[in-house]
Amino acid sequence: MYRLRDLVLVLLSAPLWLPVLGVVALLVALNIGSPIMFRQSRVGQGGRIFTLIKFRSMRDAVGEDGRPLPDSERLSSFGRLLRSTSLDELPSLWNVIAGEMSLVGPRPLLPEYLPLYNSRQLRRHEVRPGITGWAQVNGRNAVSWQDRLEMDAWYVEHRSFLLDCRILLRTFVQVFRRDGISQPGHATMEPFRGNDG
Numbered sequence: 069m070y071r072l073r074d075l076v077l078v079l080l081s082a083p084l085w086l087p088v089l090g091v092v093a094l095l096v097a098l099n100i101g102s103p104i105m106f107r108q109s110r111v112g113q114g115g116r117i118f119t120l121i122k123f124r125s126m127r128d129a130v131g132e133d134g135r136p137l138p139d140s141e142r143l144s145s146f147g148r149l150l151r152s153t154s155l156d157e158l159p160s161l162w163n164v165i166a167g168e169m170s171l172v173g174p175r176p177l178l179p180e181y182l183p184l185y186n187s188r189q190l191r192r193h194e195v196r197p198g199i200t201g202w203a204q205v206n207g208r209n210a211v212s213w214q215d216r217l218e219m220d221a222w223y224v225e226h227r228s229f230l231l232d233c234r235i236l237l238r239t240f241v242q243v244f245r246r247d248g249i250s251q252p253g254h255a256t257m258e259p260f261r262g263n264d265g
Contacts, residue, residue: 069229070196074164074171089158092150096123099146105159110176113196117179118168121159125150154243160199172232173198174220177260184262185217192220195227202231205238209257 096104106124109117125147143151150156163169169176176197185192202223203216211219223231 070170070172070232071167073229073232077171078161078164085158085161088155092123092155092158095146096150100124100127100144106156109179110197111179111182111193112168112176113193115182115193118163118176120169120176121162123150123156123159125156157199164199168196170196170198172200172235174201174223175204181260184260186263188221189217189263191224192217194224200235200239202235205235205242208242213257213260214263 093104104124106122106126107119108122110120112118125144126142127144127147128142147156160169164171173195174192174197201220203211203219206219207215
């Protein structure tokens with residue numbers, strides 16, 4: 069049911085998001101440069117690794133030592149606009165079409181976090197990861213890792229078609245208000261370092 073819903077919504081809305089995808093791709097090329105896409109390994113349903121696709125929002129800037137500058141310094145004003153409006157997520161609709169992601173579910177995280185989860189937090193991989201999710205409409209990146217992962221587990225336990233509809237509607241409000249885009253001092257969130265104790 070969820071997979072069919074995702075395909076129907078994404079494909080029916082294609083005439084709306086495909087032109088926006090093209091315009092944003094051009095703007096990324098002009099403001100940030102090539103490549104316009106950011107690809108990164110993430111963990112999907114059942115712990116399977118897939119390649120997440122997003123628009124690139126950071127410059128390839130390095131310090132005097134040749135190492136990349138912190139994310140907050142590489143994130144341009146245009147990149148901040150992309151993230152605050154969630155337009156950087158548009159290419160992830162291809163991940164939805166490919167069946168690697170869903171419109172709604174826990175956000176896909178990095179493979180290096182896998183050994184750091186407790187058994188409850190690992191439940192997030194029982195469903196497809198989502199472009200938006202319960203944690204994203206309840207604080208986004210402004211909440212702690214423990215709260216965010218707890219909300220992911222709660223979502224898996226209470227998942228329903230009506231809950232997904234509620235999350236999708238709240239996502240539009242969240243994007244419009246641009247709340248919870250990042251934690252103070254970080255481009256998004258600080259890295260997950262495991263659970264205390």
